[in-house]
Every structure is written in structure tokens, then in C-alpha cells.
Amino acid sequence: AGSSYKNEGNDIEGTDTTNLTVSNSTIHSNEDATLVGSNINLANTKIEVGTPTDHEYGSNGVIRIAAAKAVGLVDEDGKGFTVGSVDKTGNLTMNKVTLSAQGDVMAYGKTVKLQDSNLSTTNDQDLTINALNTYKRVDGTSDTWTATKDNTMDVTGTTLTNKGIIELSSGKLTMDKSNLTATGKEGAILVDARASYTDDDNGAYVNKAVNGMDVSIKDSNFSGDNGVLVVGNTVTIDGQSAAKSTNAKVFFATGTESEMTDTSIKGNGAPVNVGKDVKYDAKNTEFAPSMKTIETKPDQPSKPDKPIVTPDPKPAVDVEKNIEQGKQDMTKALADNQDNASAAVKQQAEKLSSSKMTDEEKAAQVKGYAEAIENSQASAEEKQALVKDTVKSFEPTQQSSIEAQNKQDEAAQNNNAQTVIPDVTVKTVAPAEHEGAAATVTVDGTVVNE
Known part of the structure; x- marks a missing residue:
């Protein structure tokens, strides 16, 4: 998803609206796969890439995922294309994603959220996920990699498995109920919060961080x-x-500058906090500059639900302006209540139903509500559900929308269901002697009110 490209399609530019969403889908590629968008949302999706018997194609099994408005792909010494640069990053979300690759997996975003997913490679390739601002590949030395503490990575209920390196790098990282397993002679794990790093071939790995760049694992x-x-x-x-x-050491290090070689670790920060129930081999584990045993914090009670706040409907001067007013109100309701969109659309429709506006004004604004939902970033299934909630909660349409709802239910049972938006129309007839105009409202061809 982009606005333009050059260099045979390998330099991709985007805007705020060139976003990529994949849900309830399967992607299979015998060779490689590239997913680019200003923001990327992958949900309930399976991605399989590569051919086990292919030893000729340089990018066999490579998966590139870049949530950014400026992405450059480069040829890696004739071995196939890799991500060469990323800038103007956006949000990357993977929820209930199963990803399996024969080759490298590289993913980039301003913020990254991995939830209830399973990511793996089947060879000794890298599995690298990055939350950062900019990245530029540099041959023969350290890459340019920059982040702030706002480049967050949240990993929950997720499994990462590899025969090579597993790397989770960000400005700030939290992890809960997840498992990382790297096997074989190349199987190593790197989890870090950093502003930048150096990692020359013949030198130490140096991690540079600032205040707020924390790692929290539970x-x-x-x-x-x-x-x-x-x-x-x-x-x-x-x-x-x-x-x-x-076959090697387990290292934990803190500070603004931490340095690691194959056999040693240095850190200039506070002690590493280690819960009393954490299991590790004391002879094979090093903490730099030191470690401190802490009491395991009990799970905090869940916070009360955030109250739903939506705009108070107000009438406009004519049908078109009422449609636009409804569109603006619903857009704001969705933006302000992203964690509970269903409750937000219901409340907005109920407010409209109980307002003192005329039927004509209400009808026009509910059409604007449907348009706002259709233009949102929700999946097709979510849009369908939100429109249904709106129609059910809009009092003048509760009875007459039954037929429309049944049609939506039938469509939802189809494996290839698309968004079903009721055909809500507003027809203005000749004005009466008084100001304003009468209107006829239909939902999927059924007259709702006049």
C-alpha cells in the first residue's frame, strides 16, 4: 500500500492513508513475500513463504514487513533483495498470526505489537522484529538504527522459534507469557531496548540507551x-x-552503554531486577553490573473500563451538511473509543435517536455514520458489525432494519463475506411552505420513516 514507487518498484513511498490490513486470510508464496504500508495490521492470518528444496533462489523464504512511508529494498550481493532502508515508520500489529519462513524474517515499525502469534523459520536464518524510527543497511559494518523510548514493542502470548538468531529490538520492550526458542549452532536470542548500536565483525556488540529505554519481562x-x-x-x-x-552464556545488562563479547558482558546501569521465582543457571548466567532479587509483583486488578464518550448530535442547515455532520461525529466517536468501537457506535446512534432533531436531520446524520464506518481502518467484518450495531441502536430503524440485518447475517456466514453496508438513502422532496424539507429514508429498499 503506497502512493508511488521508483527504481523498478524497490523504493516505495506512502502517505497517512496508504495502510495495509490483512485479516482472516492465508498467504502462500513459493519464493518470498514483501508487505509494505504506512501502518500494517495483520490479524487471524497465516503466512507461509519459501520452498524447502529451492537452493538456487537467493531470497527463498524471505519475509519482509515494513510499516513505513519510505521503504527501500536493495539487492544483497546477488543473493536476493533485502530491506535496505526504512523511514517515517508507522504501527505494526500482528494478532493471531502464524508465520512460517524458509529464510530471513525482517519486520519494522514505529511501534510493534505481537499478540497470540506464532512466528518461526525452518533454517538457520534471522528472525528480526524492530520498533524504531529509521534503519539503513550498511555493508561491512554496523547498520544505522535509531529509536527513542516511544518506539515500543509489546509481546504477549507469542511464540518465536528459530534455528538462527531471534532478535527483538526497540526503544522500550514489554513481554508477557511468551516463549523464545533458538536452536542449533546459530541459535541465539537478543532482546533489547536501545537508541542505537555498533556491532563490527571483529569487535564487541555495544548497546546504547537513554532513560526510559527499559525491558520488562514476565x-x-x-x-x-x-x-x-x-x-x-x-x-x-x-x-x-x-x-x-x-552451549553459551546467558547475559543480562543495563545502562546507557552495555558491551558484550562471546565471553563477557559489561553494563553501567542499575542492577538487573530478577524475580525470586525466575529460573536460571547461576554458573552460566551473568548480570552486569549486578543483579537484585525482587519480590514478584501480583497481577494488578484490571482497570475499570474506560468510559465511552461520544459527540452530542447537533443539526445542520440542509441534508448534505447533516450527512457531513454525522460523518464527522462518528469518525470522532470511533477515534476516541478505539478499544470499544461497538459501544461507541451504539451510544452515538442512541444519542441521535433521543435528540430533538427532525426525522429528516436524523436520517441524514445516520447516513453519515455509515459512511464514517466504511471509511475507517476496521476490517470488513468489523465494519459490517459496527453498521449493524448503529442501525439496531437508531430508534427509527429498529423495526424496519430486521430484513437488512438478516441479509448481513447471511453474508457473514459466507467464508468470503465482504462488508455489507445497508443501502441507506435520503431523498429530498419539494420543500413545504415552512423552512426545511421532508425526507424519505430507506434501508435496503424498505421505507423506514417519512
Whole structure:
């Protein structure tokens, strides 16, 4: 999803509205796959890439995911294309995603959320997820990689499995109930919060961070045959967590500058916070500059639901302006209540029903509501449900919308269901002697009120 491209399509530009959403889908590619959009939302989707028997194609099994308005792909020494640069990053969300690749997996976004997903590669390739502002690949030395503490990564209920390196890098990282497993001689794990880094071929890995670039891990397990490194300005590992390595060290480090080699770790920050129930091999685990045992914090009671606040409907001067007013009100209601869109549209429709506006004004504004939902970033299924909630909660249409709802229910049962927006029309007839005009409102051809 982009606004333009050049260099045979390998430099992709985007805008605020060039977003990519994939839901309830399966993507299979025998060779490689590239997903680009200013913001990317993957939900309830399966992605399979690569051919096990293909040893000729340089990018066999490579998955590139870049949520950004400026993305550049480059040829990697004739071995196929890789992500060469990322700028003007956006939000990347994976919810209930199963991803399997024969080759490298590289993903970039301003913020990254991995939830209830399973990501893996089947060879000794890298599985790298990044929450950052800019990235530029540099041959032969450290890449340019920049982030602030606002570049957050949230990993919940997710499993990452690899025979190579698993890397989760961001400005600030939280993890809960997740498992990272890297097996084999190349199987290592890197989890970090950083502003930048250096990693020359013949030198140490140096992680640079600032205040607020923290790593917080709870009820999660790390197993890296060739080593584990967890580093940030502060680091906390708590709950029923574990960290182990079969053939190398497990390192935890904190501070504005942390330095790691194959055999040593340095850090200039506060002690690493380690919960009393965390499991690790004391002989094979090092904390830099030191460690502090903390009491495991009990789960906090859930916060009360955020109150739903939606605009108070107000009439406009004519039908078209009422449609636009309704569109603006519903757009704001959705934006202000992203965690509970269904309740928001219901409340907005109920407010309109009980307002003192004329039937004509209400009819026009409810049409604007439907247009706002259709223009939102929700999936087709979500849009369909939101329109249904709106129609059901709009009093003048409650009875007459039954037929429309039944049609939507039938469509929803179809595996390939598209968004079903009731055909709400407003027809203005000749004005009466008084100001204003009468209107006829129909929903899917049924007259609702006159």
C-alpha cells in the first residue's frame, strides 16, 4: 500500500492513508513475500513463504514487513533483495498470526505489537522484529538504527522459534507469557531496548540507551543454544520466567552503554531486577553490573473500563451538511473509543435517536455514520458489525432494519463475506411552505420513516 514507487518498484513511498490490513486470510508464496504500508495490521492470518528444496533462489523464504512511508529494498550481493532502508515508520500489529519462513524474517515499525502469534523459520536464518524510527543497511559494518523510548514493542502470548538468531529490538520492550526458542549452532536470542548500536565483525556488540529505554519481562521463557542477551537502560525479569543456554552464556545488562563479547558482558546501569521465582543457571548466567532479587509483583486488578464518550448530535442547515455532520461525529466517536468501537457506535446512534432533531436531520446524520464506518481502518467484518450495531441502536430503524440485518447475517456466514453496508438513502422532496424539507429514508429498499 503506497502512493508511488521508483527504481523498478524497490523504493516505495506512502502517505497517512496508504495502510495495509490483512485479516482472516492465508498467504502462500513459493519464493518470498514483501508487505509494505504506512501502518500494517495483520490479524487471524497465516503466512507461509519459501520452498524447502529451492537452493538456487537467493531470497527463498524471505519475509519482509515494513510499516513505513519510505521503504527501500536493495539487492544483497546477488543473493536476493533485502530491506535496505526504512523511514517515517508507522504501527505494526500482528494478532493471531502464524508465520512460517524458509529464510530471513525482517519486520519494522514505529511501534510493534505481537499478540497470540506464532512466528518461526525452518533454517538457520534471522528472525528480526524492530520498533524504531529509521534503519539503513550498511555493508561491512554496523547498520544505522535509531529509536527513542516511544518506539515500543509489546509481546504477549507469542511464540518465536528459530534455528538462527531471534532478535527483538526497540526503544522500550514489554513481554508477557511468551516463549523464545533458538536452536542449533546459530541459535541465539537478543532482546533489547536501545537508541542505537555498533556491532563490527571483529569487535564487541555495544548497546546504547537513554532513560526510559527499559525491558520488562514476565512469565516468559528464553532458550538460546548459542547464547541469550537481554539488555536495556533497565531490565526486569519477573514471574514464572526462565532463561537458559546449552552451549553459551546467558547475559543480562543495563545502562546507557552495555558491551558484550562471546565471553563477557559489561553494563553501567542499575542492577538487573530478577524475580525470586525466575529460573536460571547461576554458573552460566551473568548480570552486569549486578543483579537484585525482587519480590514478584501480583497481577494488578484490571482497570475499570474506560468510559465511552461520544459527540452530542447537533443539526445542520440542509441534508448534505447533516450527512457531513454525522460523518464527522462518528469518525470522532470511533477515534476516541478505539478499544470499544461497538459501544461507541451504539451510544452515538442512541444519542441521535433521543435528540430533538427532525426525522429528516436524523436520517441524514445516520447516513453519515455509515459512511464514517466504511471509511475507517476496521476490517470488513468489523465494519459490517459496527453498521449493524448503529442501525439496531437508531430508534427509527429498529423495526424496519430486521430484513437488512438478516441479509448481513447471511453474508457473514459466507467464508468470503465482504462488508455489507445497508443501502441507506435520503431523498429530498419539494420543500413545504415552512423552512426545511421532508425526507424519505430507506434501508435496503424498505421505507423506514417519512
